[in-house]
Amino acid sequence: MRASELLAAEVRTVDGRRLGVVTGLRCSLDGPSQGPTPAPRVRALVVTGRHVGAALGYQQENQRGPWLVRALIRALHRRSRLVDVGLIDRVEAGTVRLSAEPD
């Protein structure tokens, strides 16, 4: 599977309810790899209502910068949440179907 299939995909719960759009893939740096650096392991999907500005890296709290831009983008991300990848049932045609109800 490719990361691009997950990103910007719609996330729907078991009963088909739309949770939002995947705007980020939260990883831990502990994936197995024969090479010198550990591979990123995608642990959770960042699911947000809208898709704007996600790429500008404004979800992270440590992002400083022009308050005008920060405030604007943070407002868009009010409802972003983390969904554990373990809950993913299947991924097809731009939609991520979850196998269970996220918390």
Place this chain on the structure above:
Amino acid sequence: MTDESFDDMTDESFDLRLRLLDRQVVDPDGAMICKVDDVELAPADGGGYVVTALLAGPLALGPRLPGRLGRWTVALARRWSDDPEPSPRRIPFERVTELGSAVVLDRSRDQLGIAGLEDWVRTHVIDRIPGSRHASE
């Protein structure tokens, strides 16, 4: 998976989109190889999906481009490539030595054998022009 919040699980919140996708890939002495046009993921024992390879080239970037432009890029790249089952250029993640502001690999582009267009343009155009071999004074 226990359900405590993920932030403490991930030593620093490494987001694949922000810290890997579309990053510049360079060889050990800084020469530019390609961009991380996409990333190959595979389910891993112990949960989650692990990055197994970096993908580059129009066949990797195409699907991420909007609508007709994306399809057109993929179609063109398919016709361009000579092997029957064309797939994106694949760099196994083992080659990566550092995930900094650029992704550093342990070998050069030629050793990876992934450059198509660059070689074609070099042999058919640039090498035909005098002075292409030595640095400008």
Place this chain on the structure above:
Amino acid sequence: MKRLLSVFLGVLTAIGGFVDIGDLVANALAGARFGLSLVWVTVLGVVGICLFAEMSGRVAAVTRRGTFDLIRERLGPRAGLLNLVASLLVTVLTFTAEIGGVALALELATSVNYLLFVPVVGFAVWLVIWRLRFKVLENVFGLLGLALIVFPVALWKLNPAWGDLLHSIVAPHKPASEDLSTYLYYGVALFGAAMTPYEVFFFSSGAVEERWTAKDIATSRVNVFIGFPLGGLLSVAIAACAALVLMPAGIEVGTLGQVGLPVAVAVGKLGLAVAILGFVAATFGAALETGLSTGYSIAQYFGWQWGKFVRPRDAARFHVVVLLALIAAIACVLTTADPIKVTEYSIVFSAVALPLTYFPILVVANDPVYMGEHVNGRLSNALGTVFLGIIIVVAAAAVPLMLLTSAGQ
């Protein structure tokens, strides 16, 4: 001592390299039509370009990566591609205007029709990009561009009533015979001429070409904060000369010959020769910068090897892109479209494309993961946000004003 010399050289190149065909035309045109009542826009543009050149130089020195490399990373491939296409169109349009400018300047020097010079100029631009080292190219044309100092000299020789001059700059009022939309249109043109997007691509890629590191941030600040304002003074002098000589005679600027006229009137043949040298150097230097910028933008978006710090064959696709852009630009000039009109459109569309380049720079300059302790301070952020607002307003107003005034008629 050597370090002092290199700093001094850097400042001189920044001055000489500041003015291009867009500044020459926009300032002479605005001076002849509005006197000095639009000089405040040039000052604003100079402050803006100082701010963003410093930021993009710092980003490049710390991350050692070009603007478009970072733009694609921050905005993703889709928005990055839109940004690339828009900025490329403006850069090639400016490239066309610069090549036209060189040919027109050579026409004034030899009275041979400018179209005959276009292929020659095109070949010369390619040859310099192909052979000359980045530093040499920057210094030679930057220093030759200093010939434009003949405009302040002409202004001084015209010995205007300096009090009134200063007054009309500080307290600008629009000439009654001009309506507001035309005044604002030429304000946008002046702003676009001062803050052209290609300067950001070139400046940041140049920092990577010259292998800047965090240590070079201090010298880059000196170049920018001393060189650019003095370069801006050249622009103001061009406008003032036009205001003093052309405006009273009712001359509206539409050709390069008119731009140089005040120097002939005030200083005579020698001054005019120096002015023509300045025209050639400024426009040729800018042609190199815009040509390289087309290569920088595409190569950085796709991750190809780019730059003159490697042998041409090691950056094959980069050099082919520059070659193709050059051929396109030459073709455009050879369609006999009036290069001065093309210049006017290139600076207005520059104003439209400004936010596309400046917004991502502002974002990256604030990301501690990239910049470490060189991240934007409170001042550069405050000014950065103010200018972002100005730039967005200017970009939004540019095309409507162009339609309203049918390009400043």
Place this chain on the structure above:
Amino acid sequence: MTRSPLLGVALCTLALSGCVAPAPDDSAYQSKAVQTAQAALSAARTALLTTRTHADDRLPSTYLEPVLVDAEQALDSVRTTFDSVQPPATSAADELRAALDPLLESAASDVTELRIAARRDRTGALASAADDLSGIADQLEAFAGEHGG
């Protein structure tokens, strides 16, 4: 090889500038006439100032000739643009045209005289054509002033 004023560049949207539209009513025609007079004045005064600066030996003939060629072409294109505008069927419009057309005519011919004299390096002919053009330019300026320019 004259530089044709036709803007053939597909790349930039040059169609926006100065497209020819029939002038529906008097005031539009008058503003069109004033604009034409101002453009003609600008070309004429450019030719004049450059010629006089050349006469003072402050400007070489290699600079003078291209400037005169540009001025000549500017005047031609101003005249053809103005003539192609269909004037409204009113006496006021006809008076305007009657006043302006001869000025445009003689300005254009004077500048052509200047260009020919410059190429032959005839200072005498240059001076006389310049004096004549100077008068025309003043009349153009007066015309523009009278009609609200």
